[in-house]
Amino acid sequence: MEKRREIISKAMADFLEIPGDLVLDIPKLTITGRTELHLENHKGIIEFSTERMRINLSRGFLEIIGDKLEIQALMPDEMKIAGEITGIKYID
Amino acid sequence: MANKFSDQVGGFISLYLKGDNPEKIINLALARGIFIWDIKKQGEGIHLKVRTSGFEAFKNIINENHFEMEVIKKQGLPFYKTVMRRRLGLMTGALLFVLTLYLMSSFVWFVEVSGNNSIDRSRILITAARHGIYPGAAKWNFSRIEVEEAMLRDLSEIAYIQCDIRGVKVSIKVVEKILPDGEITGPCHLTAARDGVVEEILVLDGQAHVKVGDVVAKGDILISGVVFPMVPEDLGLKPLIDPQPGLTRARGQVKARTWYEGYGECKLKSEEKVFSGKELTQLYLETPWKRITLKGRGENSFAIFEQSSNEKIWSGRLGNWGFIRQDIKEQVIKITEYSEKEAVNIAREKALNSLRQEMPAGLKASDSHFNVLSSPSDSIVRIKVFVESIEDIAVPQPIDGAKISK
Numbered sequence: 001m002e003k004r005r006e007i008i009s010k011a012m013a014d015f016l017e018i019p020g021d022l023v024l025d026i027p028k029l030t031i032t033g034r035t036e037l038h039l040e041n042h043k044g045i046i047e048f049s050t051e052r053m054r055i056n057l058s059r060g061f062l063e064i065i066g067d068k069l070e071i072q073a074l075m076p077d078e079m080k081i082a083g084e085i086t087g088i089k090y091i092d
Numbered sequence: 093m094a095n096k097f098s099d100q101v102g103g104f105i106s107l108y109l110k111g112d113n114p115e116k117i118i119n120l121a122l123a124r125g126i127f128i129w130d131i132k133k134q135g136e137g138i139h140l141k142v143r144t145s146g147f148e149a150f151k152n153i154i155n156e157n158h159f160e161m162e163v164i165k166k167q168g169l170p171f172y173k174t175v176m177r178r179r180l181g182l183m184t185g186a187l188l189f190v191l192t193l194y195l196m197s198s199f200v201w202f203v204e205v206s207g208n209n210s211i212d213r214s215r216i217l218i219t220a221a222r223h224g225i226y227p228g229a230a231k232w233n234f235s236r237i238e239v240e241e242a243m244l245r246d247l248s249e250i251a252y253i254q255c256d257i258r259g260v261k262v263s264i265k266v267v268e269k270i271l272p273d274g275e276i277t278g279p280c281h282l283t284a285a286r287d288g289v290v291e292e293i294l295v296l297d298g299q300a301h302v303k304v305g306d307v308v309a310k311g312d313i314l315i316s317g318v319v320f321p322m323v324p325e326d327l328g329l330k331p332l333i334d335p336q337p338g339l340t341r342a343r344g345q346v347k348a349r350t351w352y353e354g355y356g357e358c359k360l361k362s363e364e365k366v367f368s369g370k371e372l373t374q375l376y377l378e379t380p381w382k383r384i385t386l387k388g389r390g391e392n393s394f395a396i397f398e399q400s401s402n403e404k405i406w407s408g409r410l411g412n413w414g415f416i417r418q419d420i421k422e423q424v425i426k427i428t429e430y431s432e433k434e435a436v437n438i439a440r441e442k443a444l445n446s447l448r449q450e451m452p453a454g455l456k457a458s459d460s461h462f463n464v465l466s467s468p469s470d471s472i473v474r475i476k477v478f479v480e481s482i483e484d485i486a487v488p489q490p491i492d493g494a495k496i497s498k
Contacts (some may be wrong), residue, residue, distance in 0.1 A: 044119040050133050071131035076122060 006059075025058045029088070037064065037081040037088075045071075053081065060092040103144040103168030110137035111159035120153045144170060200229045201260040208266050211249055216264060219246050225255065225262055279339035282315040282486040284308045288348030291482055298342030308348065308485075317342040317491050339491060346486040349458075352451050356442025357466075357474045358435040362428045365396065370422040380411025394422040432473065436464065439475040447477055457481050 006024070013023045021028040021041060030038040039055065039062070046061055047054040048071075053064040069083035109117060114137065121128050126146040132139040137160075142150050154161050176183055203225060205213050220226065223242045224234030236255050243253050243264075252267040282298070290306045298315040302308055318337045374388035398421050405414035430438065440462055451457075459480040466474040 044122060045115045048115045048118065048131070048133060048138070070133075071118075071129070073129045074118065074122060074131065075127065076125065 027057050027062065029062075031085070031088075034085050035082060037085060038078070039081065040078045042077065042079055050083070054091075055079070057090075060090060063087075063089040063091055065089070099143065100168050103166065103170035104141050105144060105147055105166050106139065106141050106164040107150075108134075108137055108139055108162040108164055109154065109159050110162075111157065114138045114159075117153060117157060117159060120157075121150060124149060124153070126150050126153075139164075144168070197260055198231050199260065200225060200231060200257075200262050201227055202262070203227060204261065204263040206263060206265050207268070209268060211247065211266070211268060216243075216247065216266060219243050220255075220262075220264060222246075225264075231257070276341065276488045276490055278341065278490055279317045280341050280488045280490045281313045281317045282342045282344060282346065283489040284310055284312045284314055284346075284348070285485045285487045286310050286350055288350040288485055290314075290346060290348050292345075292347040294345045296343035296345075297340055298344065300344075302346070313489075314346045314486050315342040315344045342488070344486065345484055347482055348485045349480060349482055350485065352447055352479045352481070354443040354445070354447025354450065354477045354479075355475070356439040356444070356446060356477070357472055358430065358439040358442065359472050360430055360432070360435050361471065364426055364428070365423045366426045367398075368422045368424045370394070372420040374416075374418040374420070376416040376418075378405060378412055378414045378416055380408070380413070383416075388418075392420055394420065396423040396425070397421060398423060432468070435473040436475065439473045440477065443475045443477040447479060451479070451481075452483075455481050455483055 009024050010020070013020055020026045025041050027042060028040040032038070041058065043056040043058060045054070046056050050069050051065065051067060053069050055062045055064070064081060064085060065087040067084040067086070069081060071079060072082045073080040114133075118128070118131065126142065126149050128140050128142050128150070130139070130141045151161070203217060203220060205216050208216060220239065220243060223239045225239055236257060240253050240255050244250060249269055249271070250266050251269040254265045256263045256265065287309050290302050290304055290308060293300055293302065293304060293314070295315055298317050299319050301313050301316050308314065317340050319340055320337050372388055372390070372392060372394075375386040377384040377386055400419050402417045403414060405412050443462065457479045460478065462475055462477040464473065464475055466472060
């Protein structure tokens with residue numbers, strides 16, 4: 001059911017040429033170098049430590065692996081993470 | 093994002109939280125709209141920062157979830173209030189300082205005048221003071237433009253004035269009017285200003301009394317203002333028996349060869365006293381009973397010296413009290429000897445200097461030469477310098493009754 005709604009929304013967004021992150025609540029990541037990550041449309045934090053961070057998304061979650069990780073700013077739908085980032089992974 | 097300035101103004105608190113699942117606290121704060129930032133994991137707990145406005149709500153979340161909380165630091169302007177209240181004297185002093193500085197800088201302390209040549213500086217200052225600019229005047233009591241206009245009205249010799257107010261200094265810049273010289277309007281002669289030989293004569297009005305090549309002395313009439321009517325000879329008319337002269341203001345130019353001379357001398361051997369640099373200072377304390385030497389014991393052993401003394405004496409009931417200071421400076425005789433050539437050069441330089449003082453500025457010399465007056469055996473070289481030039485020597489001389497109008 002969820003999946004079907006997503007497919008329809010995506011088709012609509014494509015047809016109307018509207019960016020997906022606005023309509024579909026899709027996460028948007030901006031990574032500056034290796035030390036800064038800006039994430040929009042998140043759904044809260046699942047796990048938080050200096051080496052590993054898991055962030056809830058509308059579908060699945062995002063795993064960030066690195067060293068000395070910290071949340072520099074946290075707002076209802078965006079956040080900024082700083083530290084030595086070594087890997088980013090989408091997990092369903 | 094975290095705005096550093098607004099955080100400082102509103103104030104923020106650094107916290108350390110200890111407990112299981114700190115993620116829960118973060119998510120709850122997020123859900124309730126409490127802004128937190130700089131979240132760092134350290135040991136078993138987390139470090140974070142929260143705004144003062146959201147602190148109460150955040151504390152509720154912590155208490156509900158049984159977390160341990162430790163306030164590490166309170167930062168921002170609201171937390172300085174207590175510090176300020178404690179150091180009231182310092183704050184008052186700082187405020188007073190700023191206030192005094194502002195007050196002192198809103199007065200005029202110095203007035204400077206520039207650009208004036210013939211107008212007296214004090215006259216400009218007095219006029220400025222009458223319109224409000226004087227040392228000690230408050231800046232809000234006068235308007236620059238009004239003062240400028242009023243001063244321009246009062247000082248008729250000034251063409252332009254500018255009052256520049258820079259901090260506590262007012263510089264008044266003036267430009268003077270160039271007024272025409274007093275002109276003789278009535279009838280007049282042109283007379284010779286100095287002796288010379290006439291080289292060129294140009295008559296615009298009047299009757300020439302000299303011709304080229306004439307030797308004239310100072311005061312001679314060159315172009316006369318008294319004009320006799322001319323009778324053309326070839327008409328065969330009889331000359332008037334008693335021609336009535338007419339008066340006019342003679343105009344023209346009379347260029348004449350003039351001479352100037354200057355004199356200078358130089359001794360071949362000269363002696364002068366100069367200070368050797370050695371000096372003796374004596375300081376005495378004068379009492380009614382005894383004069384006590386405070387400084388400078390010892391005799392004056394200089395052969396030639398200059399002595400100056402400075403006394404401060406008060407007379408009391410018992411006698412005189414005071415200090416006496418004596419400065420003795422040693423002098424030596426310095427003998428300077430010049431060769432004849434050097435002496436001639438020096439004497440000529442002196443002669444030229446004396447000549448320059450005599451000659452009007454801007455006059456061009458057409459010829460110059462110098463004579464050595466002294467004989468080679470003399471101990472002094474005397475030199476006379478002659479300069480020949482061509483200049484306009486005509487000066488107006490009013491005929492009786494004519495006045496010089498200004």
